[in-house]
Amino acid sequence: MTVFRICNPQFSEDISGTGAKLYGGRWNSKGIAMLYASEHISLSVLEMLVHNRFTDFATDLNLLHLAFADSLSIKEVKNNKLKTDWINDIEYTRFMGDQFIKAGTHAILKVPSAVIKEEHNFIINPSHSDFKKIKIIQTVSFSTDKRLFSI
Numbered sequence: 001m002t003v004f005r006i007c008n009p010q011f012s013e014d015i016s017g018t019g020a021k022l023y024g025g026r027w028n029s030k031g032i033a034m035l036y037a038s039e040h041i042s043l044s045v046l047e048m049l050v051h052n053r054f055t056d057f058a059t060d061l062n063l064l065h066l067a068f069a070d071s072l073s074i075k076e077v078k079n080n081k082l083k084t085d086w087i088n089d090i091e092y093t094r095f096m097g098d099q100f101i102k103a104g105t106h107a108i109l110k111v112p113s114a115v116i117k118e119e120h121n122f123i124i125n126p127s128h129s130d131f132k133k134i135k136i137i138q139t140v141s142f143s144t145d146k147r148l149f150s151i
Helices: 018-023 041-052 090-103 129-133 146-150
Strands: 002-007 035-038 061-067 074-076 108-112 120-124 135-142
Touching: 002 041, 035 041, 041 120, 090 108
Parallel strands: 074 108
Antiparallel strands: 002 035, 002 061, 035 120, 061 135, 108 120
């Protein structure tokens, strides 16, 4: 399986989850390392737009293609198993993600995107023993249509 991540070129080789550890995210509290990726490039763009408040059109970006075997240990959180207002309760999703990392039983957590709930993000546990099986298979320079930033 291939998943996607957009990042600043200086962090293209860093899939340690350090950025999420420093700042926290929807599925993790500060202090918990976690790597975020999306099932589609377009979802990666939307996630970048809403979470990073991206406004600098001149910023260089890279698109990472991350690969892992389908046999890798994946736990899935289904949308219909989440509480009704999960999108508005970041503490709820952070608790779930933190518990996922602390349990250490799976390498990857497949979660619905809060941006497009019918699509998925993949939360990757960098401290799991199978993390070494997740590889960057391609890194390319990335840009989007600037009209996206005028909405």
